[in-house]
Amino acid sequence: MINKNHVFIFPFILLGISCFFLDPYTQNIDKVLLQPSLTNGFSYIFGTDYIGRSYLDRLILGGINTIGLALIIVFTSSILGFFLGCYAAIRKGTIESFIMRLSDILMSMPGILLAIVIVAIFGNGVIELFIALVIVLIPRFIRFSHSITSRINTELYITIAKVAGSSKIQILKNEILPNSKNLLMQQSILSFSEVILEISALGFLGLGIPAPLPEWGAMLAESRNYFSTNPYLIILPGLCLMLVVLFLNYIGENLTINKREKNAIKN
Amino acid sequence: MLLKIEELKVKTEDIILLDNIDLEVNHGEIIGIIGESGSGKSLLAKTLLALNSKNLVTSFRSYNYEDKSYSYDEIKFLRGKHIAMIFQNPHTALDPSANVKSQLKNAILLNNKSENIEHKSIELLNEMGIKDAERCLKLYPHQLSGGMAQRILIALMLAREPSLLIADEPTTALDPLVQEQILNLLKAIVKKRKMGLILISHDLRVIKKYADKTIVMYSSQVVEKIETQKILNHAKHPYTRELISLIPSENIKYKENLKTIKGRILAANEYVMGCRFSNRCLLVEEKCNTKVPELKDSTYRCHF
Numbered sequence: 001m002i003n004k005n006h007v008f009i010f011p012f013i014l015l016g017i018s019c020f021f022l023d024p025y026t027q028n029i030d031k032v033l034l035q036p037s038l039t040n041g042f043s044y045i046f047g048t049d050y051i052g053r054s055y056l057d058r059l060i061l062g063g064i065n066t067i068g069l070a071l072i073i074v075f076t077s078s079i080l081g082f083f084l085g086c087y088a089a090i091r092k093g094t095i096e097s098f099i100m101r102l103s104d105i106l107m108s109m110p111g112i113l114l115a116i117v118i119v120a121i122f123g124n125g126v127i128e129l130f131i132a133l134v135i136v137l138i139p140r141f142i143r144f145s146h147s148i149t150s151r152i153n154t155e156l157y158i159t160i161a162k163v164a165g166s167s168k169i170q171i172l173k174n175e176i177l178p179n180s181k182n183l184l185m186q187q188s189i190l191s192f193s194e195v196i197l198e199i200s201a202l203g204f205l206g207l208g209i210p211a212p213l214p215e216w217g218a219m220l221a222e223s224r225n226y227f228s229t230n231p232y233l234i235i236l237p238g239l240c241l242m243l244v245v246l247f248l249n250y251i252g253e254n255l256t257i258n259k260r261e262k263n264a265i266k267n
Numbered sequence: 268m269l270l271k272i273e274e275l276k277v278k279t280e281d282i283i284l285l286d287n288i289d290l291e292v293n294h295g296e297i298i299g300i301i302g303e304s305g306s307g308k309s310l311l312a313k314t315l316l317a318l319n320s321k322n323l324v325t326s327f328r329s330y331n332y333e334d335k336s337y338s339y340d341e342i343k344f345l346r347g348k349h350i351a352m353i354f355q356n357p358h359t360a361l362d363p364s365a366n367v368k369s370q371l372k373n374a375i376l377l378n379n380k381s382e383n384i385e386h387k388s389i390e391l392l393n394e395m396g397i398k399d400a401e402r403c404l405k406l407y408p409h410q411l412s413g414g415m416a417q418r419i420l421i422a423l424m425l426a427r428e429p430s431l432l433i434a435d436e437p438t439t440a441l442d443p444l445v446q447e448q449i450l451n452l453l454k455a456i457v458k459k460r461k462m463g464l465i466l467i468s469h470d471l472r473v474i475k476k477y478a479d480k481t482i483v484m485y486s487s488q489v490v491e492k493i494e495t496q497k498i499l500n501h502a503k504h505p506y507t508r509e510l511i512s513l514i515p516s517e518n519i520k521y522k523e524n525l526k527t528i529k530g531r532i533l534a535a536n537e538y539v540m541g542c543r544f545s546n547r548c549l550l551v552e553e554k555c556n557t558k559v560p561e562l563k564d565s566t567y568r569c570h571f
Binding site (some may be wrong): 155156160164165174175 | 356427
């Protein structure tokens with residue numbers, strides 16, 4: 001059944017369909033820095049940027065780029081981090097301390113700085129950005145799933161599973177995964193909005209998604225010079241960024257509240 | 268002979284936690300182990316399944332299961348299929364995120380991949396005395412009462428048809444009425460399936476009613492082994508006799524104090540030269556403090 005949370009999916013479906021009709025690259029010299037207005041025609045409804053590209057199309061495609069990339073990054077690093085953290089917690093000993101100390105080292109550096117260093121070493125591109133942000137994000141998931149798994153590992157039902165003769169993989173599949181997936185989900189959604197901000201920050205510094213591809217942070221950066229004459233160039237991508245992060249946090253919060261309510265009703 | 272262990276020792280680097288324990292279990296036999304907190308009952312149960320943490324050193328002269336000898340590392344292959352264990356608090360022993368059906372499914376699949384799961388789980392639950400089994404399959408652990416949860420736990424363990432069940436204080440967390448039901452159920456199952464049962468408890472009345480043989484543990488040692496029928500009149504060790512005298516009589520008066528054994532049990536890290544019960548014993552003499560008593564005729568550990 002559809003409830004009010006599912007409504008959030010429709011804007012994304014619209015975005016997905018609309019990207020077939022977008023044209024964010026064509027430069028129109030006679031329409032440079034057009035102010036947003038309803039009389040411009042649909043594709044220029046939000047005006048144009050400093051070389052005459054449709055600002056609406058660039059905003060939409062920028063959003064798809066940022067959100068899509070952030071989604072892939074969070075997905076990859078949560079899966080990888082979960083398994084590394086679980087492995088460390090179950091195996092214990094040298095492997096555990098190796099994995100955990102490595103992630104401590106990575107976490108001790110400020111995320112954005114680490115990402116800048118990695119991008120500076122490997123060069124500027126989508127793959128490099130992806131690698132950099134996965135490296136920034138993964139220690140958090142390792143530590144997170146390590147602590148959850150260590151906690152679950154001391155529970156009596158794990159002993160029961162052992163007594164019943166389950167192997168370690170069966171315990172991981174039947175006990176640890178189902179009991180940690182909700183917490184992992186919340187952590188992922190919280191990280192999701194953070195990753196979007198980081199992609200934009202790197203884009204603003206010119207280290208993000210490379211130039212012809214539209215991206216909100218880069219759009220903010222290249223409109224800085226027109227700030228006083230054409231403020232919409234800054235306001236629109238900034239507003240988009242803010243709304244997306246706000247909505248993501250709202251969804252994350254909703255998720256936790258719903259879970260709590262459900263548990264309360266069950267009990 | 269179902270299980271026979273000789274000279275079982277568990278220790279850390281310098282502290283002895285279990286001291287030379289011999290244990291024998293036959294088919295269809297209920298062995299009761301009794302002792303106060305800290306005497307090593309639960310540790311013994313865990314050691315039988317090799318569930319001890321890695322910093323404990325476990326050694327034994329022999330561990331025979333159905334006339335086959337096992338080393339400590341091989342014991343884990345006996346888990347589930349041959350030896351199963353149930354615990355004190357059934358609610359924490361069940362996975363909170365899965366309903367009864369999927370937990371039973373996992374247990375049954377471990378045993379036999381081709382089994383009809385629906386049929387088998389209802390059969391198991393009926394055997395546990397749960398009448399509306401189909402409704403019960405849909406419930407989550409927090410929706411079960413204590414007695415129900417313990418029954419489900421027993422069902423989970425019996426799904427693999429083990430021949431020895433270790434029950435580590437199975438009824439301590441339950442109220443007396445349910446306690447009796449669960450213990451009767453366990454007894455019936457053990458007799459019906461010709462299994463062995465090691466029943467650990469600190470309630471002498473439970474042991475007296477259900478066990479065939481009783482092992483009394485005190486401060487990491489076995490102090491007495493006796494047929495349960497004889498325990499009331501023929502117990503030889505002073506600790507056992509004290510315990511029996513402590514059972515409150517039925518015509519106890521209002522506000523009358525319950526009797527206790529004075530003093531406290533020695534912790535495992537407290538070393539004494541002689542008998543470990545000497546600080547509380549009523550019969551204590553000079554040699555009790557200097558000489559360690561042996562297990563006489565392998566039945567009781569006392570100088571007298």
